[in-house]
Amino acid sequence: MAEESKQVDPKINNEVVKEVVESKNAPEQDASDDDPANRAAGNSDAVAAEASSKKKKSKKKKLKSILTGSKDNKENTAEAGPSSSSEPPKLNIKGNMVEQLLQANPSLKPEVAGLSKSQAEDMLSKLKLEDLLTGMSIGGKNQKDMASYKFWSTQPVARFDDKPDVEEGPIKIIDPEKVPSDPAPLIEGFEWVTMDLNDEKELEEVYDLLTYHYVEDDEAMFRFNYSASFFGWALKSPGWTKDWHVGVRATQSRKLVAFISGVPVDIRVRDKVVKCSEINFLCIHKKLRSKRLAPVLIKEITRRCYRVGVQQAVYTGGVVLPKPVSSCRYFHRSLDWLKLYEVGFSPMPAKSTKARQITKYHLPGSTSTNGLRQMQEKDVDAVCDLLNRYLKRFEFAPNFTKEEVYHWLLHKEGTTPEQVVWSYVVEEPGTGKIIDFFSFYLLESSVIGNKKHDCVRAAYLFYYATETAFQPNALESGALKVRLNALMHDALILAKRYNFDVFNALTLLDNPLFLQDQKFGAGDGQLHYYLYNYRVAPISGGVDQNNDPDPTKMGGVGLVML
Numbered sequence: 001m002a003e004e005s006k007q008v009d010p011k012i013n014n015e016v017v018k019e020v021v022e023s024k025n026a027p028e029q030d031a032s033d034d035d036p037a038n039r040a041a042g043n044s045d046a047v048a049a050e051a052s053s054k055k056k057k058s059k060k061k062k063l064k065s066i067l068t069g070s071k072d073n074k075e076n077t078a079e080a081g082p083s084s085s086s087e088p089p090k091l092n093i094k095g096n097m098v099e100q101l102l103q104a105n106p107s108l109k110p111e112v113a114g115l116s117k118s119q120a121e122d123m124l125s126k127l128k129l130e131d132l133l134t135g136m137s138i139g140g141k142n143q144k145d146m147a148s149y150k151f152w153s154t155q156p157v158a159r160f161d162d163k164p165d166v167e168e169g170p171i172k173i174i175d176p177e178k179v180p181s182d183p184a185p186l187i188e189g190f191e192w193v194t195m196d197l198n199d200e201k202e203l204e205e206v207y208d209l210l211t212y213h214y215v216e217d218d219e220a221m222f223r224f225n226y227s228a229s230f231f232g233w234a235l236k237s238p239g240w241t242k243d244w245h246v247g248v249r250a251t252q253s254r255k256l257v258a259f260i261s262g263v264p265v266d267i268r269v270r271d272k273v274v275k276c277s278e279i280n281f282l283c284i285h286k287k288l289r290s291k292r293l294a295p296v297l298i299k300e301i302t303r304r305c306y307r308v309g310v311q312q313a314v315y316t317g318g319v320v321l322p323k324p325v326s327s328c329r330y331f332h333r334s335l336d337w338l339k340l341y342e343v344g345f346s347p348m349p350a351k352s353t354k355a356r357q358i359t360k361y362h363l364p365g366s367t368s369t370n371g372l373r374q375m376q377e378k379d380v381d382a383v384c385d386l387l388n389r390y391l392k393r394f395e396f397a398p399n400f401t402k403e404e405v406y407h408w409l410l411h412k413e414g415t416t417p418e419q420v421v422w423s424y425v426v427e428e429p430g431t432g433k434i435i436d437f438f439s440f441y442l443l444e445s446s447v448i449g450n451k452k453h454d455c456v457r458a459a460y461l462f463y464y465a466t467e468t469a470f471q472p473n474a475l476e477s478g479a480l481k482v483r484l485n486a487l488m489h490d491a492l493i494l495a496k497r498y499n500f501d502v503f504n505a506l507t508l509l510d511n512p513l514f515l516q517d518q519k520f521g522a523g524d525g526q527l528h529y530y531l532y533n534y535r536v537a538p539i540s541g542g543v544d545q546n547n548d549p550d551p552t553k554m555g556g557v558g559l560v561m562l
């Protein structure tokens with residue numbers, strides 16, 4: 001999932017604030033309770049665990065407006081988060097522990113001052129080395145105690161207290177024969193559907209649901225505005241099956257009210273290749289939020305994956321769940337600074353002016369790399385070879401087939417109403433060999449309630465690769481940095497040419513080598529990477545302990561998810 005991330009006001013850039021401690025009292029459920037395979041073997045019903053019959057009655061009442069399509073339902077309460085009514089006693093210890101805490105993360109200084117001893121201890125226990133490595137100590141806002149994850153604590157996922165030297169591999173082995181052949185029943189008035197995205201009407205329904213109910217930023221200023229072409233691209237990749245496009249409809253109104261999807265992907269985690277379902281576009285109608293429907297959807301897509309022998313999944317999110325494999329930070333490069341300022345995305349830095357900001361982000365009209373041109377069908381083999389060699393340099397990355405390169409990276413003129421992906425190759429002058437390649441995709445965001453602008457065209461940096469990486473000492477000599485900066489500068493120029501307003505990138509791949517030089521600003525979004533039913537030792541997210549891009553922390557995440 002892409003995350004809505006806004007450019008951080010430079011004034012507050014490094015003031016990272018976290019939620020720290022909360023009660024640990026809730027008992028943990030046995031993981032087997034929620035496992036579809038165990039359900040088949042006679043264990044407690046997963047849906048029953050989510051919704052007691054009492055709750056069902058009140059839900060039925062609240063959901064009436066959806067069933068009938070009326071708009072008068074005001075019920076949309078968020079689930080109560082952790083709260084503490086009493087003021088914690090001030091910390092009056094000067095011991096080792098606090099020093100350790102501050103040493104581990106100096107940016108915590110303002111927070112430590114007001115902590116009780118037990119809170120500080122708790123915080124320290126959360127600030128393990130692996131958390132620093134994955135960026136979790138910084139992006140861990142919203143993290144709850146394991147037992148407070150009523151659903152996730154029952155699932156085969158890594159836990160926050162797992163040791164960093166875990167043996168990597170599946171958490172449990174599923175026998176597809178024992179997985180129920182039918183979905184668990186939904187509450188009355190709703191039914192499961194498999195969406196047929198080859199049917200334009202159904203594609204449109206998914207598009208509508210996501211347009212109005214998918215990810216918004218915290219202040220609800222922007223909302224992703226996926227195009228129908230984008231969904232064709234994202235959800236019909238090689239090996240896709242319509243069985244993994246799962247919807248929930250209101251029986252009476254036939255309205256699509258929830259969706260979750262998966263597409264197959266092989267991910268290499270260090271030296272092992274894991275056959276995964278890449279889960280994305282989990283979305284629940286706003287009026288059905290906080291009613292424990294998300295766990296039901298997740299269990300249903302899990303059942304469908306298990307049934308066909310796919311036992312692992314990869315997914316990303318802005319929320320902290322047990323437990324990220326890695327966490328990367330969003331960066332944004334203004335292409336049309338004035339527009340971004342006017343829509344409230346980019347702040348005006350202290351002592352700057354509009355004119356200065358516009359000049360700062362000005363780009364030349366033409367690219368400068370010799371041999372740069374749009375990728376064509378004839379480049380698929382060369383790009384596949386270069387990209388796979390490049391991605392082997394990362395611990396957590398896909399391995400592309402030629403079909404996948406064709407699907408994900410090649411824009412096929414005239415096949416979709418809107419272009420979704422832009423890919424370029426560099427043909428070595430003289431030899432014609434493909435020596436570099438880069439790509440970005442389009443994801444528009446609607447601007448909510450702005451009189452002047454209704455959308456922001458964002459380019460998301462996708463995959464890239466360069467032969468320069470394989471030169472001896474490419475990193476130490478600075479050659480890789482120089483080459484990537486030249487390529488990314490051209491990528492920015494091309495994105496500007498195609499009327500993009502902003503260029504987004506994470507701290508994954510080799511991005512820390514160019515983010516700052518290319519005037520990317522830090523965003524307020526963090527993207528956490530997760531694996532389902534697979535344990536791994538922590539993987540670096542390309543950031544240091546202050547959440548800044550760090551070239552010494554590269555080599556971790558090589559997977560770019562939409």
Ligand SMILES: CCCCCCCCCCCCCC(=O)SCCNC(=O)CCNC(=O)[C@H](O)C(C)(C)COP(=O)(O)OP(=O)(O)OC[C@H]1O[C@@H](n2cnc3c(N)ncnc32)[C@H](O)[C@@H]1OP(=O)(O)O
Pocket residue numbers: 001148149150151152153213214215216277279280281282283284285288289290291292293294295298301302305306310311312313314315316317318319321532533
């Ligand atoms: C082998 C195959 C396995 C396949 C499955 C692999 C796993 C795939 C996992 C899915 C990967 C999706 C990747 C993407 O698409 S990430 C994009 C997620 N979508 C959005 O943010 C769109 C806008 N938001 C919504 O539509 C809803 O708020 C959603 C649907 C997100 C939650 O609905 P709602 O707000 O009404 O909540 P609830 O009362 O029903 O349920 C509350 C429970 O749900 C847990 N929750 C909340 N948000 C997420 C989240 N983003 N991933 C996983 N779990 C999440 C939450 O911690 C709590 O559990 P626990 O804290 O009590 O334990």
